[in-house]
Amino acid sequence: MxxxxxxxxxxxxxxSARNVGKSYGQIQALKGVNFDIRRGQVTTLFxxxxxxxxxxxxxxxxxxxxxxxxxxxDGQTLRFASAKEATARGISIIHQELxxxxxxxxxxxxxxxxxxxRGGAVDYAEEARQTRALxxxxxxDIDPATPVEDLRLGQQxxxxxxxxxxxxxxxxxxxxxTSALSASxxxxxxKVIRDLTARGVAIVYISHHLEEALTITDHAVVLRDGAMTAxxxxxxxxxxxxxxxxxxxxxDLGSPPTGYEMGDAALSLRGLSVPSANGTRLAVEDLSLxxxxxxxxCIYGLMGAGRTELLECVAGRTAPxxxxxxxxxxxxxxxxxxxxxxxxxxxxxxxxxxxxxxxTMSVGQNLSLASIGAFTRGLFTSRRTERGLVxxxxxxxxxxxxxxxxxxxxxSGGNQQKVVIGKMLATHPRVVLLDEPSRGxxxxxxxxVFRLLAERAKAGIGVxxxxxxxxxxxxxxxxxxVMRRGRIAAEFGADVTKEEIMAASGExxxx
Amino acid sequence: MSDQSTAPARKxxxxxxxxxxxxxxxxxxxFALIAIILFxxxxxxxxxxxxxxxxxxxxxxxxxxxxxxxxxxxxxxxxDLSVGSTLGLAGVxxxxxxxxxxIQAMGxxxxxxxxxxxxxxxxxxxxxxxxxxxxxxxxxxxxFVATLGLLYVARGIALLMTNxxxxxxxGGREELGNTGFAWLGFNRLWxxxxxxxxxxxxxxxxxxxxxxxxxxxxVYSTGGNARAAELSGVPVKLTTIAVYMASGVCxxxxxxxxxxxxxxxxxxxxxxxxxxxxxAVVIGGAxxxxxxxxxxxxxxxxxVIGFLSDGLVIIGVSSYWQTVFTGAVxxxxxxxxxxQYGGRGSRAPRKASPPKAA
Numbered sequence: 084m085x086x087x088x089x090x091x092x093x094x095x096x097x098x099s100a101r102n103v104g105k106s107y108g109q110i111q112a113l114k115g116v117n118f119d120i121r122r123g124q125v126t127t128l129f130x131x132x133x134x135x136x137x138x139x140x141x142x143x144x145x146x147x148x149x150x151x152x153x154x155x156x157d158g159q160t161l162r163f164a165s166a167k168e169a170t171a172r173g174i175s176i177i178h179q180e181l182x183x184x185x186x187x188x189x190x191x192x193x194x195x196x197x198x199x200x201r202g203g204a205v206d207y208a209e210e211a212r213q214t215r216a217l218x219x220x221x222x223x224d225i226d227p228a229t230p231v232e233d234l235r236l237g238q239q240x241x242x243x244x245x246x247x248x249x250x251x252x253x254x255x256x257x258x259x260x261t262s263a264l265s266a267s268x269x270x271x272x273x274k275v276i277r278d279l280t281a282r283g284v285a286i287v288y289i290s291h292h293l294e295e296a297l298t299i300t301d302h303a304v305v306l307r308d309g310a311m312t313a314x315x316x317x318x319x320x321x322x323x324x325x326x327x328x329x330x331x332x333x334x335d336l337g338s339p340p341t342g343y344e345m346g347d348a349a350l351s352l353r354g355l356s357v358p359s360a361n362g363t364r365l366a367v368e369d370l371s372l373x374x375x376x377x378x379x380x381c382i383y384g385l386m387g388a389g390r391t392e393l394l395e396c397v398a399g400r401t402a403p404x405x406x407x408x409x410x411x412x413x414x415x416x417x418x419x420x421x422x423x424x425x426x427x428x429x430x431x432x433x434x435x436x437x438x439x440x441x442x443t444m445s446v447g448q449n450l451s452l453a454s455i456g457a458f459t460r461g462l463f464t465s466r467r468t469e470r471g472l473v474x475x476x477x478x479x480x481x482x483x484x485x486x487x488x489x490x491x492x493x494x495s496g497g498n499q500q501k502v503v504i505g506k507m508l509a510t511h512p513r514v515v516l517l518d519e520p521s522r523g524x525x526x527x528x529x530x531x532v533f534r535l536l537a538e539r540a541k542a543g544i545g546v547x548x549x550x551x552x553x554x555x556x557x558x559x560x561x562x563x564x565v566m567r568r569g570r571i572a573a574e575f576g577a578d579v580t581k582e583e584i585m586a587a588s589g590e591x592x593x594x
Numbered sequence: 595m596s597d598q599s600t601a602p603a604r605k606x607x608x609x610x611x612x613x614x615x616x617x618x619x620x621x622x623x624x625f626a627l628i629a630i631i632l633f634x635x636x637x638x639x640x641x642x643x644x645x646x647x648x649x650x651x652x653x654x655x656x657x658x659x660x661x662x663x664x665x666x667x668x669x670x671x672x673x674d675l676s677v678g679s680t681l682g683l684a685g686v687x688x689x690x691x692x693x694x695x696x697i698q699a700m701g702x703x704x705x706x707x708x709x710x711x712x713x714x715x716x717x718x719x720x721x722x723x724x725x726x727x728x729x730x731x732x733x734x735x736x737x738f739v740a741t742l743g744l745l746y747v748a749r750g751i752a753l754l755m756t757n758x759x760x761x762x763x764x765g766g767r768e769e770l771g772n773t774g775f776a777w778l779g780f781n782r783l784w785x786x787x788x789x790x791x792x793x794x795x796x797x798x799x800x801x802x803x804x805x806x807x808x809x810x811x812x813v814y815s816t817g818g819n820a821r822a823a824e825l826s827g828v829p830v831k832l833t834t835i836a837v838y839m840a841s842g843v844c845x846x847x848x849x850x851x852x853x854x855x856x857x858x859x860x861x862x863x864x865x866x867x868x869x870x871x872x873x874a875v876v877i878g879g880a881x882x883x884x885x886x887x888x889x890x891x892x893x894x895x896x897x898v899i900g901f902l903s904d905g906l907v908i909i910g911v912s913s914y915w916q917t918v919f920t921g922a923v924x925x926x927x928x929x930x931x932x933x934q935y936g937g938r939g940s941r942a943p944r945k946a947s948p949p950k951a952a
Contacts, residue, residue, distance in 0.1 A: 421827035441818035443885030453826040
């Protein structure tokens with residue numbers, strides 16, 4: 084080819100999309116996208132949720148076929164009949180949503196569908212050996228025989244990555260590979276990516292962590308509303324350029340709301356200890372924390388620091404081993420989740436698909452699910468009151484939907500998240516706990532969520548949100564609490580720097 | 595609601611426009627029922643007469659009652675295999691009560707009146723459901739296994755109570771004040787068999803509960819996503835126990851209606867009826883994974899099965915072929931279910947147009 088940099092064929096175009104479009108019914112998910120993937124380079128796709136990134140990746144990896152346009156591999160136009168065919172051509176994908184069988188071991192998952200056989204029987208020893216080697220490469224201490232369901236989300240993601248690596252693909256597509264990884268795990272992944280590109284593998288990378296993605300990018304492509312808005316090599320771009328092209332305007336995640344008096348302590352945790360899911364250790368250890376009405380506290384920590392366990396315990400899903408949870412002067416420990424919601428203590432869970440939404444119900448039924456009592460008159464529910472409540476919620480949290488009757492699946496990720504938040508806000512809470520409210524949603528929706536929380540705080544609601552993105556700590560929070568191995572490692576005011584937070588969390592500041 | 599629809603219109607279930615394929619798919623149970631009635635009316639002049647329709651409906655009543663209870667259970671994502679046995683046990687217990695309860699210590703025999711028998715029998719059904727529900731909700735026994743166990747236990751108790759024999763005298767005696775058992779299913783009111791009226795009443799009640807009460811919402815959300823429901827304050831365990839109790843009560847009602855219709859109560863009544871009930875629910879469009887389904891569909895499903903098998907009897911098709919036909923209808927229904935729900939994958943929802951920041 085005519086690419087200027089010809090050393091070991093680096094920079095040579097291996098796969099390109101030519102005018103690729105895809106429509107679902109009347110929705111145009113992609114509108115004639117053109118771009119190239121080069122050998123030995125990391126091509127990063129930026130774009131908000133619903134911009135068409137995942138759709139494009141599914142087309143490139145043969146999971147779905149385009150409605151128009153074509154895919155050119157090594158100068159040859161083709162149409163993949165299936166994902167398997169794409170894999171055979173050396174293209175593999177790490178999906179955003181984990182596609183592991185939780186009941187099977189790490190080893191079995193890595194080699195699922197490609198079992199190594201000897202004399203007709205599966206050679207488990209060889210599979211285990213190779214899995215162990217992959218885990219070593221990823222610097223993760225996971226035994227190949229462990230069932231996947233016993234692993235943390237971050238570790239599961241590592242397994243997913245190991246599976247893609249084990250295929251030895253020429254083109255590796257990574258759709259949000261780091262959304263559940265800690266900073267140190269991300270570092271390792273990036274090292275692996277650099278190794279791969281040095282070997283000539285072409286990487287397509289998608290992430291919502293813009294800064295993080297920038298450190299690994301060689302070439303950036305930005306999508307907006309299903310169309311490509313910009314494309315440039317790393318040297319010519321910066322964060323502002325990406326954000327500008329993604330959303331068309333400058334964005335910040337807000338600042339701590341001011342100009343009002345905070346109330347008394349609304350929620351007090353005293354010496355709280357929570358056992359981990361498998362009961363072998365303490366996920367939260369002797370933790371004390373106070374939250375005042377109208378205050379916003381951010382809990383920062385790596386995966387496994389105990390943030391989720393802490394919030395789920397306070398909300399009532401799990402019982403503490405010891406310690407007290409006092410909400411507006413009342414001991415919460417013996418109360419059920421429903422009773423805590425009724426008193427005004429609510430949780431917006433981390434995983435909206437698994438814990439937040441009922442997929443079989445409409446947007447409206449999801450929004451009203453936590454406040455059924457509010458529209459029940461005697462024995463029966465009142466449709467009119469419910470509709471009023473749903474419409475008010477849709478307006479309040481600015482959900483973009485056809486109305487309360489729309490299917491949950493018709494909403495974008497950010498709007499689905501707003502449904503989960505809106506559902507809990509509809510119960511008129513006094514304290515809202517949000518576990519990673521920004522996980523997997525685009526920057527525009529993120530800013531809206533934070534704006535919403537800041538508004539509520541001004542109205543006197545106490546807010547605790549957890550995050551694994553340092554940038555999100557420095558937005559609306561009055562106070563930043565850093566958790567490390569189940570304990571509070573440090574507490575900062577809003578004037579803290581990113582470096583201080585990361586150092587306190589035990590994270591290595593990226594070199 | 596329309597003032598909120600600022601997002602671009604999507605091709606949804608309820609969007610305007612006439613789509614014949616979708617209409618046929620959504621209303622498949624209804625169209626199947628029409629087709630069945632038309633076909634058998636053409637085959638036999640007797641089929642489409644008021645008399646026959648009422649007789650067939652009274653057969654449907656039994657399956658329909660079981661199917662309504664089953665629907666509640668299936669909506670929560672469970673299954674209740676014990677309803678056929680519960681039906682049999684309820685009939686036998688009612689039969690035994692009608693024969694009089696001998697209290698040996700006092701040397702006298704009590705003859706409870708029919709309403710007492712009804713209440714006790716329904717209580718028995720609720721008890722079987724309670725055992726099911728507690729096993730499933732509290733002890734986390736898989737619903738399939740727990741209710742399979744109860745299927746055997748209930749049937750065994752029914753056989754033990756009667757030594758395998760059947761109670762033939764359910765009429766009661768005037769002087770004992772326990773007549774009126776025939777009123778539960780055998781007799782007619784305004785020309786309609788009581789069993790059919792009972793079915794209609796229970797169906798309306800179920801429909802109201804599912805669509806208009808908080809409990810109904812709990813049922814749908816428990817089946818749709820139990821974890822999300824629990825975190826939203828829905829009493830998931832209580833809901834689970836309640837639906838199995840409701841299913842047990844429905845089975846007991848069916849047992850009373852059936853023994854009244856037959857004027858006898860045998861311990862083997864209702865064998866394999868649980869499968870017919872499941873079939874009715876599935877034909878009615880409910881998803882076995884929970885969260886989707888309604889009373890209207892389930893009723894149509896029950897009528898499809900009942901009218902089909904009775905029609906085959908009327909035109910003289912052998913009972914072996916009836917079994918084959920029933921099976922084919924069930925498979926077809928499940929096939930259509932997967933077409934209907936398969937397209938809208940729940941794991942990877944379609945992305946709507948991206949939201950613009952407000």
